[in-house]
Amino acid sequence: xxxxxxxxxxxxxxxxxxxxxxxxxxxxxxxxxxxxxxxxxxxxxxxxxxxxxxxxxxxxxxxxxxxxxxxxxxxxxxxxxxxxxxxxxxxxxxxxxxxxxxxxxxxxxxxxxxxxx
Numbered sequence: 001x002x003x004x005x006x007x008x009x010x011x012x013x014x015x016x017x018x019x020x021x022x023x024x025x026x027x028x029x030x031x032x033x034x035x036x037x038x039x040x041x042x043x044x045x046x047x048x049x050x051x052x053x054x055x056x057x058x059x060x061x062x063x064x065x066x067x068x069x070x071x072x073x074x075x076x077x078x079x080x081x082x083x084x085x086x087x088x089x090x091x092x093x094x095x096x097x098x099x100x101x102x103x104x105x106x107x108x109x110x111x112x113x114x115x116x117x
Contacts, residue, residue, distance in 0.1 A: 012116070
């Protein structure tokens, strides 16, 4: 299995930036893909961005394209989400997940991002 811990959330003004980190431990050598999801109060969880662990292939939701950048540091077993030009609608709890070989998915507990207008 894999354990995931998010960090880097906080309160920021609109237009500001934050960098989220997702630190992985355990059987990280079996990870195929990682992603960032977010869930705002009263809304469903949505995929924000994802990245393949080995090749760097990325996906971004339309709402964050050009503002957010997903990356990994394989030596540190850490995934990042650089968030620029933040908007109040980006306010949510952000979760990371990892898909392992064999199809099992693991989730972190989340980190809260609040963007004030």
